[in-house]
Amino acid sequence: MQGNLPSREYLAGLFQNVDKDRSGSITANELGAALLNGSMSPFNPETIRLMIGMFDRDNNGTINFEEFCSLWKFITDWQNCFKNFDRDNSGTIDVNEFRQALIMFGYRLQESLVCLMHKKFDRHGRGTIYFDDFIQCCIILQNLTSAFRKKDSDLDGVVTLHYEEFICLVLDAKV
Template sequence: MNEELFRLVSGTWTPFNPVTVRSIISMFDREYKGGVNFAEFTGVWKYITDWQNIFRTYDRDNSGLIDKNELKQALTGFGYRLTDQFYEILIRKFDRQRRGQVAFDDFIQCCIVLQKLTDVFRRQDTDQDGWIQVSYEQYLSMVFSVI
């Protein structure tokens, strides 16, 4: 049911990444039942619509996919300052179709993961200088709290 719902909400009727579906559902599932009721669904609908507008803004060639340069423009617009090498890593990680570009649902997943990792990092970066020192186990705990 959830995947069909997300096909409708995406406006493309293409299969949504199941990981993205679970991530979004978990954000709006206030009763922790693994799904959303109608009231929660209205939040999901607005969330997806907002992401569609963002995606369309940065999908400059209207291909329905975001390439590395478009991803860089989007994330820079969100305040991230990352190297070109890191954008290559993001494309490899979130390009399920192996075309060197990221689809709409994978773009959402990329942004969700990046934001969660940033939040976890910032909690450790108490002096806000962009550097942290953590043990290996702390690092693993930070990463596994996100994935």
């Protein structure tokens, strides 16, 4: 084992447990059935779709073992980050904890945008974000940032776009 990464043998066993149809790849349904939130509720299906899209390098709609290993590392990293900011161990993060997580990721966003994002990903309307919604937010923010950077050639944080370019930018960001 390297650091806190499990061995390939351990991950292979997990992969086989999740790959219920023994196809050698994991579908969104199989992954969704295997992942639980800290609240013991299933992951948001949209989060599952985004994670598959992020790690499906051959674009076949499923993830193979190598893609699964990458996904496992990212879920573990996100979980460790989430736990660092879930200071009361509630299984959720409030807007202040969320703001601190974004700052740690290098995002210095206006308070109004942080509140808007928190509200958007507070699926249950309780003023808190669950782990799966946190992952969804992180993926979308990362995808939008990457798409924006492609247009921000001088890296000044400002781009000029026509409406259709904007729509293409958002759609290409896999949100």
